[in-house]
Amino acid sequence: MDYRKRMESLVRELLRHQQLYHVLARPEIPDAEYDRLLDELLLLEKRFPQFAGANSPSRRVGSDLDNTFPERPHTVPVLSLNKLYQPQELGQWLLKTEAAAGCGVGFAIEEKIDGASIVLYYDQGELQYALTRGNGLLGNDVSDNVRTISQVPLRIAESSRLAVRGEIYIKRDDFERYNSGVAEKYVNPRNLAAGSLRNLKSVQTARVPLNIFVYEGFFANEFSRDHLEILQRLRELGFRVNPRLGFFCDDKGKRLRAQHLFPGISAAPVAAVEEYLRRQAASRADVPYDIDGLVVKVVELAVRQELGTTAHHPRWAMAYKFESPQARTLLLDVQIQVGRNGRVTPVALLKPVAISGSTVTRATLHNQDYIDMLELNVGDEVSISRRGDVIPAVEEVLEKSEQHPGIFQLPGSCPFCSTLLVKEGAHHFCKNQACPERRRRALNYFCAREQMDIETLGEKTIAFLFAKGWVQSIPDIYSFDYGLLAGQEGFREKKIVRIRAGVEASKSRPFVRVLAALGCEGVAAAVAADLIAHGFDDIDKIIAAAKKNDWEIFAAIEGIGETTARLLISHFSKPENLRLIDSLKTAGLKFVGEKTGGDMVNDSFAGQIWVITGSFVQFNPRALAAAAIEKRGGRVTENVSARTTHLLAGSHPGSKLAKAEKIGCKIIRENEFIALLGAL
Ligand SMILES: [Zn+2]
Incomplete structure (x- = not known):
């Protein structure tokens, strides 16, 4: 048997079935038959790795090897779009563009999907590589992760060179499902999509339900002079093109042609655009993925050429955003915070800017994935919003800094203890239990209002006691002789008395607060109350249950999922945490809750x-x-x-x-x- 030929034929077959299944939703063979073909290919690739191509369908499952993301230059223009926020403004832009290009010019309107931008490069019918947008000139090569996305064609029936721009996204309900299963939550679907493209191991990316829509094609053989024809051709080649497409043109013939190419397309005269924008904005919740606006493009390539580009944006396209930015400011620096659990959080230090009456100087950047998603660096002009009118958020980069072209990278090691950082999920962690910053933050958390509520031990006082080496760990709060503070700057007799009283009063806080203050991840006041209400009203019961190492014991409680259940087991099994509990018991803290009345009806469901x-x-x-x-x-x-x-x-x-x-x-x-x- 000619194994090489057999492998080639399997690759062709499998790619065809993937296309039928994932893009056209029209499978021709049962799953079991598909699995059999894939198993055969996997076996042959193991025996003859020299014949396994970069675009084998086996690449869909990803790999355990560490990815690198080398920078590569874009060979097609990957400009960002200029943005408008009012339908009337867009109406004016259409008039201006028509005046410059001549009446009868056609405009396509596409959804602006909130995902991660990607450029796919093909040659001789094979996917060569996939680059992030980067700064528009250079992108990161994320090919191995992109190859795991079933909707991305690995081979196409087009032998000349082709570059395709698209958006990788996650549907909202897929996002909720995925996020509920991971300990470190992602901020939004866009954040997860962007983060998935930069996973170190592609096998992790393969687990994320990623989708793609493509919206621009650059064919080396210029077969067409029209954007709609290009979209149509991309569709024929097996790419997913968003069917929610509008076409606006005052030339009736062009409208009829558009309807012929894309049956179901909204085709109307240009005057109807504003109404279309309003309708799309109103119905954005009806689509299963997030969109943050619409993109209006001239369809005639010759007109695009004629209109040209500015230094940053094409003049033939415009983004219409549903929500206006609240403020524009400069990213001065990024501060690295390390939390009590070791999680590293980058924080944007912003040039002060006023939003709805107050001044914003800082905003969380969550993690490296979020920074990557924004393609953010120090010196960039950014737009800031206040989510729900409270928490300021960096929404997007409006203008890249000339001095800092790349993307900000978290340091490789903890800025407080120099331990190498470890990436888990979306976040980086300092795993050093003795990290001074982690210990200081654990003290703050313990004393905070939501936990033990020791008002007299605020962050400043703790920082002072910590720096002196007097209070280094939680038990020190109860063993330190606060009399030693006498004579220290800012600590008068009266204040020392109040601190002592505050610490003493904390010993009578109810068990629910003590349980939350212990710092088990995922166990704040609400979960602590759930545990106590469901019979875990004594710390020893929790420790005993954790010992059984069966997460379903905790997950049986409504409101506690598998993730929290596993965190409980891990926290209450660690010797250092058990030692802390022992010393706090000795200090006199409450580790037993008030009894809740058991109101059993009968035991007819026992064992179920x-x-x-x-x-x-x-x-x-x-x-x-x-x-x-x-x-x-x-x-x-x-x-x-x-x-x-x-x-x-x-x-x-x-x-x-x-x-x-x-x-x-x-x-x-x-x-x-x-x-x-x-x-x-
Ligand atoms: Zn550290």
Whole structure:
């Protein structure tokens, strides 16, 4: 057998089926048949790695090897767009452009998807590499991660060189699902999409439900002089083109042609654009992904050529943004913060700017992924908003700095203890337990209002005590002789008395506060209260449960998911955390909660493990159904597993129902459930 030929034929077959499945949603063979072909290819690639191509469908599953993201120059123009915020302004721009280009010029209007920009480069029918936008001249090569996206064609039926611009994005519900399963939450779908492109291991990217829409094609053989024809050709080649497309032109013939190319396209005279913008803005929540505006483009390539570009933007295209920026300012520097759990947070230090009555000087940048997504660096002009009128956020780069062309990078090691930083999920961490900054922050957290509420030990006082070496860890708060403060600048007798009283008073704080103050990740006041209400009303019960190393014990509590359950086990198993608890017990803190009345109905559900999904009429919120099960001795867990015995399915049950059917557990509808409860 000619193995090389067989491999080549498998690659062709598999790529064709991937295209049918992921782009056209029209599979021709069952999944099992597809898996069989893929297994055969994987086996052959293992035996004959020399024949395994860069665009083999096996690349979809990603690799465990560390990626590097070398910079490469863009060979096609990747300019950013000028932006407008009012429909009337855009109307004026259309008039101006028509006046410059001549009446009868056509405008395409596409959705501006909130994702990560990408440029795909093809040659001789193969994907050569995929670059981020970068600064428009140089982008980062993220090919191996992009190859895992099933909707990106790895091979195309076009032998001449081709560059394709597109947007990689995540649907909102996919984002919610993905985010609920990871410990370190992503800020928004755009942040996750951009971060996924820069995962060190492509096997991680393969797990993220990424999508792509392409919106611009640069063919080496200039087969067309028109943007709509280019989109049509891209579609034929197997790229996903967003069908939500508008075409506005005063030439009726061109409108008819557009409708012929894209059946279903909104085609109308230019005067109808403003109305179209308003309608699209109003219906943005109806599409399953985030859009932050629309892009208006001249379709005739000759007109584009004629209009040309400014230094930064093409004159033939304009972005219409749904929301106006609140302020424009300069990024002066990035400060690196290290939290009590070691998480590194970059903070933007901004040239002071007024937004809705107050001055903003700082804004969190969350993590490296967020900075990468913004393609941000010191010296850039940025737009700032206040999300929900409270937290200031850097929304986008308006103008790149000339001096700092690249993207800001977090330092390789902790600025406070020089330990090498480690990346986990979207964040970097200082893993040094003894890191002075982490310890100082842990003290602040312990004393803060939401936890032990020791008002007299504010951040300043703690910083002073910490720097002196007097209070270095939480038990020191209770063992330090505050009398030693006498004579220190700013510590009069009266203040020392108040500090002593504050520390003493904290010993009578209820268990729920002590539990939150211990600093277990994911366990703030609300979760601490849930734990106590569900029988974990004594620290020893929590420690004993953690010892069993079964996360479902904690996840059985409504409001506690698998992630938090696992964090609880890990926190309450670590010797250093148990030592802290012991010394705080000795200091006299409360580690037992007030008893809550057990109101069991009976034990008719004993031994049953339930999962609840969908929405209900009688049991709204769902916690009511969970309570009904628990009062009868059953347990409620978050996810369907082999141990699940019952699934309570309401309307719109989602993927849990399919999973429950697969494993064959009992599926109970709301009326049956009511009957079950009533009969008992
Ligand atoms: Zn450190």
